[in-house]
Amino acid sequence: MSTRTRLVTLIAAGVAVVLAAGIALTVTLGRPKVAPQPDPVAATVPVALKAEGLPKDFSIGVVLTLGQSGEPGSEYSRAAQGTIVAARRFVQGGTAVALRAQNDRGTEEGARAAVRALSEQGVSGVVVASTGPQARAAAKTAEELSLPAILPYADPSDPAQSTWTTRPSAASVEAALRTALNGKNRVLLVSDGGQVPASVQIPQALNLGDFEDVMGLAQEAAIRTGDQLRPPAEDAPEGTEPTKVAEPADAVVVSAGTPQRLARLVQALQSRDVSVPLVSSDGATSPAFASALAGLDGTASGQLVSVAAAGGDAAALQQDAQGRGMSAFLSAVRLAAGDAEVKNLTGDAPFSADAWAADAPSHDAVVALVRAAALAGSNDPSKVSAALRTMSVGPGEGLAGPSLDFSRTGALTAEAIPLFASSQDLGLRPADENAPRLVWVPAPASS
Template identity: 80%
Template sequence: MSSRSRLIALIIAGVAAIVVVAIVLTVTLNRPKVASRPDPVAATVPVALKADGLPKDFSIGVVLTLGRSGEPGSEYNRAAQGAIVAAQRFARGGSTPTLSAQNDRGTEDGASAAVRALAEQGVSGVIVTSTGPQALAAAKTAEELGLPAILPYVEPSDPAPTTWTTRPSGASVETALQTALTGKNRVLLVEDGGQIPASVAISQTLSLGGFEEVTALAQEAAIRTGDQLRPAAEDAPAGAESTRIAEPADAVVVSAATPQRLVRLVQALQSRDVSVPLILPEGATTPAFAYSLAELDGTAAGQLVSVAPAGGDATALQKDAQGRGMSAFLSAVRLVSGDPAIKNLSDDAPFSADAWAADARSHDAVVALVRAGAAAGSGDPSKVGAALRTLSFGPGDGLAGPELDFSRAAALSAETIPVYASPQDLGLRPPDEAAPRLVWVPAPASP
C-alpha cells in the first residue's frame, strides 16, 4: 500500500472513531434517568418545632386522672407527660403554647367540672388523657362548650364533629389479637374482669372469682397448659401418681379490668412457670402495667404479647420518616429531662421523674392542636376545631407516632399489630435506675 493510501485509511479510521465516540456520548448524556423518590422528611427531624401564625396566648387544657394506686383512668397519667415534651419543642422554635391541667378525680362529675374550669381559663382545646366513663363525660362537656377535644387513649362511642380519638379502633385491636393467636387452637382465658372481643376463640376459661387466691388460679392455669402436673385426687388409690393433662392449652389470653389487676395475673402465671405465650390486652402497654410488674418482681422476659399501633420507642431505630420523627421526640425527652426547672403536668414534680413514660400519643395531640391554631391564626376554639377538621399530619409536621388524619373522628391511620415485651434498655431515654425495664417491640426477640 502506498503512503498516500495508508494516510487516507488512517484518516477514515480516525473519523469513524470520532463518530463512534460521539454516538456513545450522545446516548449516555441523553439516557433517561430513573427519578429517585423524594424522602418526605429531612434526613434529621429537628427537636425544635415552629408554628408560624400561632397566637401568643394560645393554651391547651389537659384532663388527667391523678393517682398511682390503680384508680380507674389513671393508667395513662404518666404517659400523658409527652404533652410537656411537645410544648417545650414549640417553645424552642419560638412559639409558646401553654398547658393547663385539671384532675377529673376519677368521676364523671369531676371530668365535667375539669373541662368547665379549663374553658373558663380560655383554653383553645382540650386533651383528655383519662379513660372510662369520666373520659367520655369530659368529651361530652367539651362538645357542649364548643371546645375541640382529642382523646388519645379512649374511643368515644358517638363523637361530635369537634371530638377526635387517636386510639386504635376496636376492630383494629380485634384483628391484632387474632393475629397474635394465629396457629393457636387451644386458648385458655384467665380473667379478672375486663373484656375481650367475642371473635377471639376461647376453648376454656378460668375466672379469679372462682378461686380463693390468685396463686390457686395460676396453679390451675399451669396445669391446663401442661407446665404443672395434676395432683392425684384425694380419694385416689395409694401410690397414684400425678398426671399431665392430655391436650394442654397452647396460649393464655389474660384479661383484667385495670393494668394493676392484669399484672397480678401475669406475675402469678410467671411464678408457676407458665411457658406458653401470654396474650395481653392494650392495658399491658401502659406505664402503669410496666411499673406494677416491676413492683411485683414480674419480668418482661418470656412470651408476653400485647397489641398496639407501631409507634413505640423501637420505631426510632427505623431508617425512615417515622423513625426520624420518633428519634427527634426521644431527643427532646432527653433534653427536657435535663432541665430540673421543667415540671410535670400537675406541677408537683420535675418532668424527669416521668421521662421514662412520656409517650408519643399525648405529644402528638399537642402537636395537632398547635398546628390547627397556627393554621387558623387564632385561639378561638371554634376556629381551631374547624381548622383541625381539614388537617392531617405526619413526621414532617413533628409527629412522633403514626400519621393522623383529622378529617375523620378516628384520626389514627396505622393498623394495630402484635407487640412483644422485652427487658432490653434501648438507651434512647434518660438513664433512670427507678424506671421499669420493659419495652414493647414489633418482633419477638431472637431465642
Template identity: 75%
Template sequence: MTPRNRLLALIAAGVAVVVAAAVVLALTLNRPAEAPRPDPVAATVPVALKADGLPSDFSIGVVMTFGQSGEPGTEYNRAAQGAVVAAQRFGQSGAKVVLPTQNDRGTEDGARAAVAALADQGVSGVVVAGTGPQAVAAAKAAEERGVPVILPYAQPSEPGQTTWTTAPTAASVEGALQKALNGKNRVLLVNDGGAAPASVAVADTLALEGFPDVAGLAQEAAIRTGDQLRPPSKDAPAGAEGIRTANPADAVVVSAATPQRLAKLVQALQSRDVSVPLVLPDGATSPAFASSLSELDGTASGQLIGVAAPTGDAIALQQDAQGRGMSAFLSGIRLATGNPEIKNLTDDNPFSADAWAADARSHDAIVALVRAGALAGSKEPSKVAASLRTLSFGPGEGLAGPDLDFTRSQALAAEATPVYASPQDLGLRPADEKAPRLVWVPAPANP
C-alpha cells in the same frame, strides 16, 4: 482548505460523533436501576418545632385522673407527660404553649367539672389523657361547649364535629389479636374483671371470682396449659402421681379491669412456670402495667404479647420518616430531662421523674392542636376545631407516631399490631435506675 483536507475533517467529525454516541449508549445500558426516591421528610427532624401564626400564650387543657395507686383512669398519667415534651419543643422556637391540667377525680361528674374549669380558663382545646367512663364524659362535655378534644387512649361513645380519637379502633385491635393467636387452637382465657375479646375463639375460661386468690387461679391455669400436674385426688392410693392435662391450652389470653391487676395475673402465671404465649389485649402497654410488673418481680419477655399502634420507642430504629420523627421526640425527652426547672403536668414533680414513660400519643395530640391553632391564627376553640377538621399530619409536621388524619373522627391511620415485651434497654431515653425494664417491640427477640 483543500478538498482533501475538507474530506479528512468531515471524517474526523463523523468519528467523534460515533464515539460520543457509543459512550452515551454504554452509559445508558450500564446505568444502575434508579435508587428509591428519598423520603420527603428531611434526613433529620429538628427537635425545635415552629408554629408560625400561633397566637401568644396558646392554651391546651389536659384532663386526667390524678394518682398512681391503681385507680381506674390513672393508667396513662405518666404516658401523658409527652404533652410536656411537645410544649417544650414549640417553646424552643418561641411559640409558647400552656398546658393547664385538671383532675377528673375518676368520675363522670368530675370529668364534666374538669372540662368546665378548663373552658372557663379559655383553653383552645382539650386532651383527655385517660380511659373509661370519665374519659367519655369529658369528651362529651367538651363537645357540648364546642371545644376541640382529642382522646389519645380511649374511644368516644358518640364523636361529634369537635371530637377526635387517635387510639386504634376496636376492629383493628381484634385483628391484631387474631394475628397474635394465629395457629393457636386451644386458647385459655384468664380473667380478672376485664373484657373478653369478642373475636377470639376461647376453648376454656378461668375467672378470679371462682378462686380464693390469684395464686390459686394461676395454679389451675398452669395445670390446663400442661405446665403443672393436677394433684391426685384425696382418695387416691398413697404414692399416686399427678395427672397431666390432655389437650392442654396452647395460649393464654389474660384480661383484667386495670393494668395493675393485669400485672398481678401475669406475674402469678409466670411464677407457676406457664410457658405458652400470654396475650394481653388491653392495658399492657401502659406505664402502669410496666411499673406494677416490675414491683412484683415479673419478667418482661417475648412470651408477653400486647396489642398497640406503632407508637413505641423502637420505631426510632427505623430508617424512614417516622423513625426520624420518633428520634426527634426522644431527643426532646432527653433535653427536657436535663432541665430540672421543667415540671410535669401537675407541676408537683420534675419532668425527669416521668421521662421513662412520656409517650408519643400525648405528644402528638398537642402537636395537632397547636398546628390547628397556628393555621387558624386564633385561640377561639371553634376556629381551632374548624381548622383541625381540614388537616392531616405526619413526621414532617412534628409527629412522633403514625400519620393522623383529622378529616375524620377516627384520626389514626395505622392499624394495631402484636408487640412483644422485652427487657432490653434501647438506650434512647435518659438512664433511670428506678424505671421498669420493659419496652414493646414489633418482633420477639428470640422467635
C-alpha cells in the same frame, strides 16, 4: 442549634445506629412483611418545632385522673407527660404553648367540672388523658362547650365533629389479636374483670372470682397449659401419680379491668412457670402495667405479647420517617429531663421523674392542636376545630407516632399489630434506675 443540642443529637443518632445493628428481631406468628413505602420526609426531624401563625396566649387543657392506687384512668397520668415534651419543643422553636392541667378525680362529674374549668381559663382545645366513663364525660362536655378534644387512650361514647380518638379502632385490635393467636388452637382465657373481643373464639376460661386467690388461679392455668402436673384427687388410691393434661393450652389470653390487675395476673402465671405466650389486647402497653409488673418482680420477656399500634420507643430504630420523628421526640425527652426547672403537668415534681413514661400519643395530641390553631390563625376553639378537621399530620409536622388524619373521628392511620415485650435497655431515654425496663417491639427480641 446550640453546641450542646448538636452534641446530644449526634450522640442519639450514634446510639440508634448501634442499637439497630445490635438488636436482632425474629418475626413469628405469621407476621407479614411490609413493602417499602415512599418517604417524602426530610432526612432529619428537628427537636425544636416552629408554628408560624400561632396566636399569642395560646393554651391547651389536659384532663388527668390522678392517683397512686390503681384508680381507673390513672394508668395514663404519667404517659400524659408527653404533652410537656411537645410544649417544650415549640418553646425551643420560639413559640409559646401553655398547658393547663385539671384532675377529673376519677368521676364523670369531676371530668365535666375539669373541662368547664379549662374552658373558663380560655384554652383552645383539650387533651383527655384518661379512660373509662370519666373520659367519655369529658369529651361530651368539651363538645357541648365547642372545645376540640383529642382522646389518646379512650373512645368517645358519642363522637362529634370536634372530638377525636387517636387509639386503634376496635376492629383493628380484634384483627391484631387474631393475628397474635394465629395457629393456636387451644387458647385459654385467664380473666380478672377484663373484656376480650367477642369475635375471638376462646374455648376455655378461668376467672379469678372462682378461686380463693390469684395464685390458685395461676396454678390451675399452669396445669391447663401442661407446665404443672395435676395432683391426684383426695380420694385417689395411695401411690397415684400426678398427671399431665392430654391437650394442653398453647396460648393464654390475659385480661383484667386495669393494667395493675393485669400485671398481677401475668406475674402469677410467670411464677408458676407458664411457658406459652401470654397475650393481652389492652392495658399492657401503659406505663402503669410496666411499673406494676416490675414492682411484683415480673419478667418482660418475648412470651409476653400485647396489641397496639407500633409507636413506642423501638420505632426510633427504624430507618424511615416515623423513626426520625420518634428519635426527635426522645431527644426532646432527654433535654427536658436534663433541665431541673422543667416540671410535670401538675407542677409538683420535676419532669425527669416521669421522663421514662412520657409517651408519643399525648405528645402528638398537643402537636396536632398547635398545628390546627396555627392554620386557623386563631385561639377560637371553633376555628381550631374547623381547621383540625381538614388536617392530616405526620412526622413532617412533628409527630412522634403514626400519622393522624383528622377528617375522621378515629384519626389514627396505623393498624394495631402484635407487640412483644423486651427488657432490653435501648438507651434512648434518660438513665433512671427506678424506671421499669419494658420495651414493646413489633417482633420478639432477646432480653
